[in-house]
Amino acid sequence: MAVDEDWARVNMEDGRRLDFTIMINRKRFIITVLPNPYPDDPIAPLISRYAKSFMDNDEELDKAQDEIEDIIYDAGWRKFAPLAPGVERGPSNPPISLYSALNPETFYFRLVVDDGANADIVQEYPSRPLFGPGYITLNVTGDLPRYSARDITVTRKLMGTGYIGKVSADGQDMCCKVLVPNQVKAVQREYACLKKIADSQHAYSISALRLIGFVIDGGDDEEASIGIIEEYIPHTVTLGRLLKNTNTNTEIVTPERRRKWAEQIRRNIALLHDIGVLWGDGKPENVLIHSGTDDCYLVDFGGSWTDGWVDAELRETEAGDEQALTRILYFLGVGIADIKV
The missing domain is CATH 1.10.510.10 (Transferase(Phosphotransferase) domain 1)
Structure with a gap:
């Protein structure tokens, strides 16, 4: 399967239920993983390992997650492929708004394992979304310009944790950082640092990214700030x-x-x-x-x-x-x- 963007995030509930959010070619797949009622169930021990590692914050966490992901991909890639066909690259690609990138089409599945340890995924159709957006609001105040996520065009997803992208708004190239659950502290800290630089006597002497404004949701909560807009530094490499x-x-x-x-x-x-x-x-x-x-x-x-x-x-x-x-x-x-x- 051709993969344009591929990453996974895990939510855990009660130490028993895991929900894997996987992005494939701009489509979002949420796969629920629960223990099965069989004595030789291979999933239950992995969930237990993940839960224990999460509490202990040790290196076994990634190993347990990788093993479960391998089972999900092996069982589900044939079903994922037609739902997330490869994204053709080239100048004819229609631009995608930041709002669309942050709120992709979503498919729900459940991992099932029979008593013979054969794994499969079953598609589910909830009457309403089981999860909200993959981002949260930024606790900031200020008089900087606010840009709706619907009016921001994604030019390129940049390397880094969370959602960091080169974007365009009002005909200007910018860098956008959106708050995702595991990066709240990082974006809040970056905002505080750049704001302090901007307000200082060295604002024009320090060579760092200039803070331009805030990203607002553009959806139901139109005024909620969900990220920051920074100056984009033209560069080819670090x-x-x-x-x-x-x-x-x-x-x-x-x-x-x-x-x-x-x-x-x-x-x-x-x-x-x-x-x-x-x-x-x-x-x-x-x-x-x-x-x-x-x-x-x-x-x-x-x-x-x-x-x-x-x-x-x-x-x-x-x-x-x-x-x-x-x-x-x-x-x-x-x-x-x-x-x-």
């Missing part, structure tokens, strides 16, 4: 990807360019700390190189940390940002003594 692809070619990434980027990253972090803002997840993949100016922009103020760049005990601290800076400079091949303060 700093991390650029250096990984060209690290052996000093003609493409000269020492002068590396030194310039190192100075810009160091200066931006110092200015952020001066106004009480922490970058958080500092790493080369969160540095964009502007296609027009060749300057560095720091992105992703959602917090967290990445192993190898920031130690867990230093996450979301000034010391953590400084550690990330030291490791980014090493990645760039630039010594701290080689750059201007």
Whole structure:
């Protein structure tokens, strides 16, 4: 089956029922998984493992989820395929609104396993949607412009957790981040950081995404803010990807360019700390190189940390940002003594 977008989310109820939300080619499939009344039921132990791992927050969670997903796909792909045909790519594709992307056509199924451990999925037709939208409202106030999700056109889904996309509104390219259940804190933190930057004396000196406005639902709750709109930085790759692809070619990434980027990253972090803002997840993949100016922009103020760049005990601290800076400079091949303060 040709898959355009494919991701899964799991909701758990009472430690027994799991509802898998799977996106395939812009269609949403919700598959309910319950234990079966057979002594050799293979599903019940997996649900128990998932529930225990969820409570203990350990690595077995992903393993149990993967095993259940494998059963779902093996049992259901023949039924999923005609409902979610591959999306043809090309200039003739009709544009899709952000509202449509966030509220796709939805199909409901239930996983069943007989006493011979043979799995199948059965389509169900509830009289009303069993789940609301896959996003929630943003707790913010402000006088920034508000853009209806119906008036925003999705240009490209960007990499990252949650819903992050390059979008177009009023003829302008922008970046959109929508609140999904597992990313509430990250988007709230990013909004707070960008707002603090915008209100500071360094607003025009810090190279970070500019906060433009809010996304409103555009549906039944028309005024509910469900995400933020940020400046889109034209770029082809991140700093991390650029250096990984060209690290052996000093003609493409000269020492002068590396030194310039190192100075810009160091200066931006110092200015952020001066106004009480922490970058958080500092790493080369969160540095964009502007296609027009060749300057560095720091992105992703959602917090967290990445192993190898920031130690867990230093996450979301000034010391953590400084550690990330030291490791980014090493990645760039630039010594701290080689750059201007």
